[in-house]
Amino acid sequence: MIGYRLERLTVLIVDDNKNMRSLLRTVLEALGVSQIIDARDGEHAIEKLQQYNIDLAIVDWVMEPMDGIALTQWVRTNPDSPDQFLPIIMLSGHTERERVVQARDTGITEFMAKPISARSLYKRIQAVIEHPRPFVRTKDYFGPDRRRQTLPFEGADRRKNSGGDAGSLTSDQEAALKRTAAGIKSLEKTR
C-alpha cells in the first residue's frame, strides 16, 4: 500500500465529548500522527490555534459555547485567524443532506459522518492532502471552492417536519406511541 506517512503532522481535535476525543487520539496515533492537540469546543480551539502550528483540524459540529460551524467561520474570516486556509474535516453525527450542505457552505474542507473507521479517516486525510481545493472569495463567502466537493450523505432526502403547528398526533402516530410504550414496559418487567 502506497500512502503518506503522517508523523510530521500536527492535528487539532475539537470535540466536547471526552470519549470521542480519546478515541480520535487513539486512531490518529495508530495512523502515525505524533502531535495531537485537544480542544473541547470552538473557543478552546481558537486558543490552541494561536498557540500551536496546526496542520489539520478535525472538528465536531455540535458543541457549546462555540460550535464547529462558528469555529470554521472564525478560521476562514477572522483577522486574528493564523491560517485561513487551514484544512478542516468536520466529523459529525449529522447525516442529513441539508446539514452537510450547510457545513460545506460555511467553508469546511471535508465532511465525515459518524461512526468513523480508521480506514475512512485515513482516506479522508489522504484526500485533503492530495486534492486541495482552490479557495473562492466572494462578497458573501470565503472558503474552499464548493463546486468541486462531492460530499457523501447517507440515505434519501427526508420529509421535513411540519413545525408543530398542528399540535396533535395522527392515529397512526398514537398507535406507534402505544407500541413503543408496550415495548419499553416489557423490558422494564424483565429487569
Added chain:
Amino acid sequence: MADDRGYEIINPPNKLKQTVGPKVDLGSGELLARADAAMRKAAAAVDLADDADEYLARLRKALADVGARQGGDQTAAITEIYNITHDLRGQGTTFGYPLVTRVARSLNHYLENRKKLSGAEADVVKAHVDALTVVLKNRMTGDGGAVGEEIASSLESIVGL
C-alpha cells in the same frame, strides 16, 4: 481582490503535502488494520451506560422545562434536548449501542427546526427519552433484538423516518 465576475479564485500553496512529504510504501495494509483494531479496542473499553445517568437526568430536566413552559418560550429546553440527543447519536454506534444512535437520530429528526412542542408532541419526546433510558439502563448493546427493533421502528414511524 474579486474581479469583474464578482469572485476570486485563490490557489494557496499545499502546505499539508509539503509537511507530509512524498508517498511511501506503507507495507501490505497492516497500518490500517492495526489502526482499526486499536480503535475497536479503545471503543470497547468505554461503556456508554456509565455516563447514562447524567445524560438521562439532563434530558428529564429539559423535558420537565418543556412541560412547564407550555404556551411560553420552550426554545432553550428544546435546544438542550436536541444537543444531548445529538451527542448520544454520535456516540451510540461507535461505542457499541447502535440502538441509542437509532433512537437519538429519530428524536433529533423530530426536533429539527421545532421551536415549540404541544403536549402531544412532548409525549413523543418523552417516549424517546423513555426508550433511551431503558436501553442504557439495561445496557442493551447491539441491535436490541425483537423488542429493541419494535421500539426503534415504532419511534421512527412516528417521526417519519
